[in-house]
Amino acid sequence: MHQRVAARTRGFTESVIREMTRLVLLHHPTDGVNLAQGFPDFAAPEELKEAAQAAIRADVNQYAITWGAKSFRDGISAKSRRFLGIDVDPETEITVTCGATEAMIATMLALLDPGDEVVIFEPFYENYGPDCILSAAVPRFVPLRPPDWSFDPAQLAAAFGEKTRAIVINTPNNPTGKVFSRDELTLIGALCSQHDCLIITDEIYEHMTYDGWTHVSPISLPGLRERTVVINALSKTFSVTGWRVGYVIAPPDLTGAIRKVHDFLTVGAAAPLQEAGAVAMQMPDGYYVQLRSEYEERRDLLVAILDQVGLRPFVPHGAYYAMCDISGFGFSDDVAFARHLVEELGVAVVPGSSFYREAGMGSQLVRFAFPKRLETLRRAGELLSALRPSARTRSSPSAAGGG
Numbered sequence: 001m002h003q004r005v006a007a008r009t010r011g012f013t014e015s016v017i018r019e020m021t022r023l024v025l026l027h028h029p030t031d032g033v034n035l036a037q038g039f040p041d042f043a044a045p046e047e048l049k050e051a052a053q054a055a056i057r058a059d060v061n062q063y064a065i066t067w068g069a070k071s072f073r074d075g076i077s078a079k080s081r082r083f084l085g086i087d088v089d090p091e092t093e094i095t096v097t098c099g100a101t102e103a104m105i106a107t108m109l110a111l112l113d114p115g116d117e118v119v120i121f122e123p124f125y126e127n128y129g130p131d132c133i134l135s136a137a138v139p140r141f142v143p144l145r146p147p148d149w150s151f152d153p154a155q156l157a158a159a160f161g162e163k164t165r166a167i168v169i170n171t172p173n174n175p176t177g178k179v180f181s182r183d184e185l186t187l188i189g190a191l192c193s194q195h196d197c198l199i200i201t202d203e204i205y206e207h208m209t210y211d212g213w214t215h216v217s218p219i220s221l222p223g224l225r226e227r228t229v230v231i232n233a234l235s236k237t238f239s240v241t242g243w244r245v246g247y248v249i250a251p252p253d254l255t256g257a258i259r260k261v262h263d264f265l266t267v268g269a270a271a272p273l274q275e276a277g278a279v280a281m282q283m284p285d286g287y288y289v290q291l292r293s294e295y296e297e298r299r300d301l302l303v304a305i306l307d308q309v310g311l312r313p314f315v316p317h318g319a320y321y322a323m324c325d326i327s328g329f330g331f332s333d334d335v336a337f338a339r340h341l342v343e344e345l346g347v348a349v350v351p352g353s354s355f356y357r358e359a360g361m362g363s364q365l366v367r368f369a370f371p372k373r374l375e376t377l378r379r380a381g382e383l384l385s386a387l388r389p390s391a392r393t394r395s396s397p398s399a400a401g402g403g
C-alpha cells in the first residue's frame with residue numbers, strides 16, 4: 001500500500017492554539033476569555049471598512065495584478081519611505097500576498113534549495129518550522145534566553161556554516177515581545193554579509209513597541225539592503241487578521257522569483273481589500289501614535305493582572321504577547337497548566353512548548369495575547385484571580401504530545 005499522505009506533512013500537528021480556542025468554547029461557551037489566539041476583539045478602522053465596501057461597490061471584484069494592485073504597491077512604497085527611510089520600487093521590489101503567512105512560505109519556496117540551512121531564533125513563531133519543512137530547508141536554532149531574550153553572539157556565529165542560506169528574524173517578536181536592537185541587528189547583518197546569507201525579517205508587529213523602544217528594520221541598516229527580505233501585512237497594524245493581505249519587499253531578482261511562486265500558490269490577494277490597503281498605507285501619523293498608546297495600556301493592564309496572580313510575566317517591549325513563568329504553580333508542564341486554565345477557570349492561553357522544537361524547553365512557560373478590549377482583559381483578571389500557587393505537582397495525561 002502506498003502512503004496516502006506525503007512524508008513531509010506527516011509530522012505536522014494541529015495547532016495547539018486552535019485546540020485551546022476549541023476548549024474554551026466547549027467548557028466556558030459564554031463566560032470564557034480567549035487569550036490564546038493573536039487577533040483583536042475590537043473594531044477595525046472605519047476608513048478601511050468604508051474603502052473595502054466602496055471597492056466592492058465599484059466592482060473591483062476580479063483578479064488584481066498577480067503581484068498586487070498598483071495603488072497598494074505605491075502605498076507600501078510611500079509607507080516604507082516614511083517609516084523605514086528606504087526607497088522601494090513598487091514595480092520591481094514589492095509582492096502583495098495572502099497575509100504574512102503566504103509572504104513567508106512564498107519567500108522560502110522561491111529562495112531556498114533543499115538542504116539549505118536557515119538560522120531561526122528559538123522560541124519562534126509556530127509557522128517557521130513547517131515553512132522550512134515545506135521548502136526542504138534545514139532549520140538551525142539559536143536560543144533567545146530569558147529574562148531579556150538576548151542571544152549569545154558566539155552561539156549565533158556557530159550556527160552559520162557552509163550551507164547557511166538565510167536567517168529568519170521576527171522583530172518585534174512573537175512570542176517573547178523582544179525588540180531586536182540596532183546593535184544586535186548590526187551583528188546579525190555582519191554574519192550574514194560574511195556568509196553571504198539572506199535576512200528574512202518578519203515585521204508584522206512593527207508599530208507595536210513600548211517603553212520608548214522603536215522598531216529597527218535590518219533593511220534600513222548600511223550594506224544590508226541587497227540581502228534583506230521584509231515580510232509584513234495589514235493583519236495586526238490595522239486589526240484585519242481575517243482579510244489575509246500581506247506583502248514582501250525584496251531586491252528585484254528575489255522579487256522576480258517570489259512573484260512566480262506567489263502566482264502559482266494563490267494568484268493574488270483579494271482585489272477589493274488591496275484597495276482598502278492603499279487607504280491603510282495613507283493613515284496619518286496620529287493613527288500609529290494612538291495604536292501604540294492603546295496597546296501599551298493593554299500591555300500594562302495585562303502585566304499588572306499577571307503579576308497580581310503570581311504568574312511572573314517577562315514584560316514585553318513589543319508585539320502583543322506576554323510570556324509567563326509558571327514554575328511557581330507546581331504543574332508538571334505547560335500543557336497541564338494551560339488545560340487547567342481553560343477547563344477550570346475559562347481562560348485560554350498557549351503552552352510555551354508550542355514555540356520550541358522540543359516540548360521540554362517551554363514546559364514552564366505559557367503565552368498570553370493582549371490584542372483585546374480593556375474590559376476583556378479585566379474579565380480575564382477576574383477569572384485568573386482563582387489561581388493559587390501550589391506546591392503539588394499535577395500532570396497532564398497527554399503531556400508528551402505537548403506543542
Ligand SMILES: Cc1ncc(COP(=O)(O)O)c(C=O)c1O
Binds near residue numbers: 102174
Ligand atoms: C510573527 C508572525 N508572523 C506572521 C503571522 C501571520 O500573519 P498573517 O495573519 O498576516 O498571515 C503572525 C500571526 O500571528 C505572527 O505572529
